[in-house]
Amino acid sequence: MPSSTVENYLKQIYLEQQAQQGHDLVAMGRLAAAMTVTPGTATTMIKALAEANLVAYEPRSGVRLTRAGEQLALHVLRRHRLLELFLVKALGLDWSEVHDEAEHLEHAVSDKVLQRIDDYLGHPAVDPHGDPIPTSKGKLVPQNHQSLAEVDLHRPVRIARIADQEPAFLQFLHKSGLTPGVALTVQARDPQADNVQLKLTHKSPALLSLGTAAAAKILVEST
Amino acid sequence: MPSSTVENYLKQIYLEQQAQQGHDLVAMGRLAAAMTVTPGTATTMIKALAEANLVAYEPRSGVRLTRAGEQLALHVLRRHRLLELFLVKALGLDWSEVHDEAEHLEHAVSDKVLQRIDDYLGHPAVDPHGDPIPTSKGKLVPQNHQSLAEVDLHRPVRIARIADQEPAFLQFLHKSGLTPGVALTVQARDPQADNVQLKLTHKSPALLSLGTAAAAKILVEST
DNA sequence: CACCGGACTTTGACTAATCAAAGTTATTAT
């Protein structure tokens, strides 16, 4: 059974690979920063994971998950995301705080309990942030959402996913009514001013101004 | 924050102290066996816990919790027992299997989540095996139940608690209808034959034969 | 083309938790 440290490394490599669309070699520096360990620690750990055939390691260029490593990572991600949704739905926790809770529980929950949680929730496809939940077989349906930083002006869209887990940012979104499912359009965009203007379809106040960095973290789908 | 290893040692010392009614010094051998570590490991660990003022250690005679250690142990026990009940009530797990599940989760669940679980369950006093749940302040109302090995013959009693967590034993009890709340009387007892005869008040088959060791693990209260 | 600087790896050291085996102490039996 892999330790929770191993599970965390694999999960993080998976997430970094996703974040680098296409470019699947994750640099050691990136990984070390994401894990908040020193680069030397990451190197040591990755050499052990490579020995166990969970990653392919290319010294001085980076690391990538093997099939086995990816399966394990998806299993961890499934536990994490089902737990997040369960904490919100069954225990009424705030969506801004469930990420950190799930971070601990994901290493302690058995397959049996996870199965029950999945049944309880009715086999959901996404977690409270719109992140897709891998199946028990380790499959994850690829999403391809545009963000508010790039979607066409005036196109009617719905918020599908928030690509950030920071409690403070999530609380701001909640306060502003920018939660998954909400319908809106981008009214204007000014790259010079680093500004995006939103119009919420069924809310008031209906107008909102965001920086590009924040807009890029809000993913949408056409309605 | 104490490691889960430390939490487990303290919890185990607490349980052993309880099991040795009155005699509050727990022998190292006993503790080592309960923790399934070698005696040397227990000695080393206990010296560290004594350094941290969580236990009082008397070399070559045993160990006992300090106030601080007891508070921590009760906190762990609270998490464990609330989780057991939650797994049964909210997720429909079998009472015979929740002990082992809770054993892992008890170290991963935050105070906030535990609070929500307690609310969800309506602040219960006992877990699915009848074991009392310490309060959030670290108080545990002392129980004083007799077992089926000692209660008066023909006295009408109700099962209050099962003093064993073995899945196989719990499954046997379930199959036999010997679960907390069930009303019964002891019809006969034969020490020579190591045998106890039970009559279940509202069940059929109403007659049951148990060995003394099994009967001693079933605690009852008068009705 | 040499060398500079940043990214990466190596090395040596540390902590927590563990075991095996040797050493010590106390209790019991003769």
Added chain:
DNA sequence: ATAATAACTTTGATTAGTCAAAGTCCGGTG
């Protein structure tokens, strides 16, 4: 009272995970 024995402690070693700091490699820039 002494010897045998069981219970306990000590010692030396191991594994997982980590850091600090020294060493190495490589892609530019002059």
